[in-house]
Amino acid sequence: MRWENRPRFIAIPLTVIILLLLLFPFFVMVSTMLKSGQDVYSSPPFWIPTHIEWSNFVMVWTQYRLATYFLASLIIAVGATLLNTALCVPAAYAVARLRFVGRKFALYLLLMIEMFSPVIVIISLFKIVAQIGLLDSYAALIILDALFTVAFNTWMMNGYFRTIPKDIEEAALIDGCTRVQTMTRIMLPIAVPGLVTVMIYAFIFSWNEFLFALSFISSKDKMPLTIALYNFVGRWTTQWQYLTLAAFLAIIPVLVLFYLIEKRLVAGLAGGAVKG
């Protein structure tokens, strides 16, 4: 389409420039993870490593056993994302489409919850988690990670739901669908970009969550990647080559997830649905 072609000549160079700017530390990360410990601490520093220090990979994978941390992170992030979606989608549908007393109150309430940074409430949360016997369990992290993103995600899904014209739904209702059916079969598929956004947010939040994992988990095999990475921050020296390598490996699943889901993100309104 002509309208879309014209900006391409400005868009591509501009995108490249911005990406170069944004990805600067990423380049530093890649450069550092290939260096030996000596190269890392050379002054002045240099971009291209003198040689590729393959032993970094060996160290990080075998000595520090990164694989177990990966698995733990995966369990927590997948669990939290699923729980979060299960909670926020119905809630968002309710506030977006239904009329009931307390609708605004519910939205305000969700907003209030967002205002308490984990740092402020961590001790009390610890007491609660300890009381219900979920200390040192994946369940505690899954639930809390899901909860700390549910407020935002409900607001977001609410926003995305409200962009869908009401006539589509009304047509379905007239055709005999129940409310819940319109939610799952009509609204959700159209709001897939929004759904993908909230799921990614929930996943990234849980994948990268640090404070709850630090406070609640004591079994080494349940510790997620965010804790593992701090192993390389020593009391006397930080081993940047291992830290950057592990951080790099930790990013990969997120990128893979995003790659798989990206198509859904930009699935526009299905052509016929509006007119249908």
Next chain:
Amino acid sequence: MAATTLSLKQRLWNPEARLAYALLAPTIVFLAFFMFYPIIYVFVMSLYRTNQLSELTKFVGLANFVDRLTDHEFWMAAMRSVIWTACGVGVKFLFGMVIAVLLNVKYRGRKAARLLFIIPWASSVPISTLLWQWVYHPEFGLLNHTLKATGLWTNPPAWLGYPTSAFVACMWVDIWIGIPFFALVFLAGMQAIPQELYESAHMDGAGGWRGYFSITLPGLRDLILISTLLSAIWTFNDFNVIFILTRGGPALSTNILITSVYMNGFIDLRFDWAAVQAVVTFFVLTIVSVIYAQFYFRRETD
């Protein structure tokens, strides 16, 4: 049917409302179970003297508030929080919007670009911050080295070593981490705007810019409101970036309310002071939210 003729029971308990409550119940129940006590306890702690285990020892009413609110550093931290939030959200918003627009343009390799822009967000905040700390290092960091080597800046400062440069350096890291979020939200939002609107505008002779301001921006209005509000709340409470990079230094010049809360709580073990600041933060953010919400709810047409 005028609303006033419905009985209270009908208003509260009609089928539509029942469904709504059912759909909301799991979320509300979970949240209430986990967050009710912690949040109430924060308010209670601000009215008591606490010991090093955050237990309540003596009721002191508003004495803690008086103590903190007459402290010069408290107001300095509060002011810095405001600047931190305003600048941070503003820049994140701009960058995010620009990137979303750029990524919406069709060209080969767009998928790769979309994949790459999420990288600042893909790593955990503490780790990204540590990485930036390394980048900022005056002796071993590649930022200053590159600036000098390319001639862009012959004498860059040791970023984290001076009040102004440290504040800017911290802000940049926070912004850097937050840009992908905005870009993603807006990109997803742009997908919901029907193509026909652009096509008909184009046929009416409106160029790219006009289309953006008259179609895209209004279409994203709700999302803009929500995302900037939420980003403001998070940015205000962003503790990790500053704490890891400077611990509030040099000489407290990067100390904002949330770092003050952490340091009062976990280092000084003055949980009552931490609670006071958390309560003040809450009220400030609530006022901002209420103002925002007025805009938001006024827009809703039913």
Next chain:
Amino acid sequence: MKRSFISRLAILLLMAVVVVSFVGCGGSKPKATFFWATYDGLTEDFRASLETAFNKASPDAQIQIVPISWTDLQNKLTTALAGGKPPDISVVGTRWILDYMGTNSIDEVTQYVSPDTISNINPADMEAKIKGKLMGLPIAAGARIMAINNSLTKAVPTTMEELEVDAKKITKPGKIYGLIMPGKTYTELTDFAYYFYSAGGDFFAVNPDGSLGKCTVNSDAGVKALTFMAKLALKDKVVQDGFTSQVRTDAHPVFYAGKAGYVFIGAWVESAMKQANATFPVTYALIPPFKGEKQSGLVITDSIAFFSKAKNLKAAGKFIDFFYKDEWKGKFDQLVGFPPVTLSAAKDTYWQTPLYKALVDASMSAKPWPLVDHFDTMNTLVWTACEKVFQGQATPKQALDEAAAAVDKARGM
């Protein structure tokens, strides 16, 4: 059809996660928990083999060794303690012990650890002996020394004033630095304490009954120390570039890279230099006092504390007896690089090197931190004072007066 596949997959995943997440809830045998600070050099293999070995050797007392990086240890411990479920034992900075005593959170070590183990500990390392009660078992003790890069200079200063002269001689702006001085707020106050103790200063006045009274960081010694530090950094410019942006872990590698002549450092210097592949010759000396003052270095100990509210303290005690045998503790000390706190392990020839001779020498005249409540508050306040001086926002006297007053207020003096 695709949609139902996805939803079925989602349900399956959800069930799998639910099952997995509740696994391991509700323990079988009572296990003692040990918060294990991951000192540099300590390997995961060592921790795991120690855990397995003890659990095998004693079927009715089990241990869980939780590895935590030093940066996060205090945070996790504070949360667990305030949350009502502290670990049985944890590595702690000895300076935290007073705060724990203030809330009756820790027990006397001798209640759980056998007398044999205790008598094997070097009495000089028992920093946590408060009013005759041992409240923390020493795990690592390190005096601080001065390391000299012999490829840049062979001069060994015996006073701070001489150090200033020697540092100036070798300084080449931008290329070679005379002295390494971290200038950024850190969890440890070492980089101020070196100069403060060398000036004969003490952090607190001692009351007649032995308790610690008002903060005396703003004494003449304190002002002298901070003035000297500012002079070295801002006027003489013998200190590394951008020192106000560097904590110890940022600044010391500059020394390992061979770019500085002098540094105040601890037992880890040799293993750190090996890691950095530094090949220049190094000699060690005592941290010099100011002219006319007594030799007074710094020694820092870490301890293991027993938390009263925990449930498996006896098992924890048994573990400590096992751990402190030479076979394990000796290996621990070698990995970490700190001279042993146990008398038996110290006899090993491993420790007869110049570095360790210097460390032992330094510990003779070294002073520890003051054992006081709210130590970390004082830490932050004094560092802020230093930073204000480095930024030119206050004079040393002003900054230290402010800090001392704030410390007194925090302690209720």
